[in-house]
Amino acid sequence: MSRYVINRVFWFVPTVLVLIALTFLILKFTPGTGVISAGTQSITQQQIEALEDRYGLNDPLPVQFATYVRNIATLDFGESFQFRPQRVNDIIGRTLPISLQLGAMATAFALVVGITLGVLAAVNQNGIIDYISVVTAILFYSLPGFVMGFLLILVFAVWLPGRGLDLGFNVGGLQSWQDWILPTVALGAAPLAQIARYTRSSMIEVLKSDYIRTARAKGLSERMTIYRHVMRNSLLPVITLVGPIFAAVGTGSFFVEKVFNIPGMGPFFVESIISKDQPMVLAVVLIYGVFLALMNLLVDIVYGFVDPRIRY
């Protein structure tokens, strides 16, 4: 067990290192340094060079990389090029909590509804509930986050109010508590579908197993069989989905936050990519990458502990 954990932790480091090095290299090979912020009207070549000097962009690459790694170590990403004089740390400190809250809500929504749907579908296999949940899952699964978001907006914030049924949903922004609902659903929809499908097939597999037949044969009530035996064994593999779910929610938030005009980290990342705001891009990629790698690591370790059959 401990060897397994050590092995997993050991691979966490190169993953993050490759991510950092790759992002850094690509950004350095990208034409233009992005020091000119969007609003700047007139700027002389001299001023550009002065800025580039100030940010150390004319230093040799290894020196820049060393500076960058040192910045990561001290968790200070410097000044944003685009939103000068704001510091990257301040922007992230302001936007990350919003993204995290939305992500957490979407994950919780996906887990609760997804598992419920999956269990209901499996218990009523080939029944009407099963059919509805399978079709819902396919629908949710295949629609990109921004399409889902706009469909929700069109139905709940445009079409229904136009028919006299105003549920208080807005086209975007985060003014009231209701404004969190549609983004949570849009962001959670695809992971929800994945969880529902996975739970269903995992449950069906367990339902067919010998020990369930034994449990029923010894006269255990159906409810007890499902709760005590089926659920425990079939929900375990669902844990492996938590890693991909975090990935889906994390990257989905780029688009969903833009759809609903939410001041999270996603829109800033896209903006910084477009304007080649190097410090912002590096910081955001690092945060996403480390977060996801960390989640995958945790899931693997937790799973290794929870399921005694897994031995590495």
Add this chain to the structure above:
Amino acid sequence: MEQTQTGPGGTVALAPDETVTRNQNEGLARLANKGLPRQRSLWSDAFRRMAKNKLAIIGLFVVSLFTLTAIFAPWIAPYGQSEVVDPRLARTGPSWTWPMGLDQNGRDIFSRLVWGARVSLTVGLVAQTIVIIIGVTVGALAGYFAGKTDTFLMRFVDVVYAIPQILLVMIFLNLFGPGLQNIFIAIGLVAWVTEARLLRSQFLSLRESEYVSAARISGAGPRRIIGRHMLPNSLTPLIVAATFGVPTAIFTEASLSYVGVGIMPPQASWGQMVGDASVAGYIQTAPHMLIFPVLAVGLTMLGFTFLGDGLRDALDVRGER
């Protein structure tokens, strides 16, 4: 396909000897039909199974419609890709003349959707081709040679796999700059890891199979074993993966164009149309600008998912998805 079948039924029915009289031939055929089940290929079996699956047929229909629209775009679209009908009529709602209305610049939305299908299909197919070429090569090498080659290649793949794909695609696009070609390359350079992992696991198990050992013992080289024996036997999961890969690439392009780092105007792209239509104010005053592109992306994705699910069930592939 049928010609390659060997077996009592198949050979008799397919290659009647010229000296055999008509009667004899019929008799033999009857015998063959009676005594032994008719030989069917993997594909005809799969096709039969899929024809029973309603969702898969709907999917096939949607995907065919989408493909035909993309191919015949110049004949279907009443207006050019970025042709302005009348700037004074900007954001006019749907009517008999313009069934989906006009956009913010007074362009016909229906025509732009038709042209956009072409962009989507191109991205889907070209990106997926690149993905397959790289993914199959790396996966085949790792799976066939196993050992150190495998460890070396797969460690790299695992690291890339751990990074969210859209993040990497965006970073690559940042390097290459936006545009259709660069989107192919960026998606191709990132998405191959999934296919590589798939093919590698297939090859690792096929490696131990008897016919591969037999081929090796009879002196076949790696190229022949991979090309002639292992690859054809890994084809079905690969086909299923590609059916899911094409919409993923389309989806990626639409998302990128939506946030403004993908296809650049005046070229029409569904994602970009969604982006244009979602500017504050338009959603309420001119929802038609948003509805149609959103539906186009949504329906295409659904069609591909239905088709992919159907194909996977028909070909009996156990997949992760």
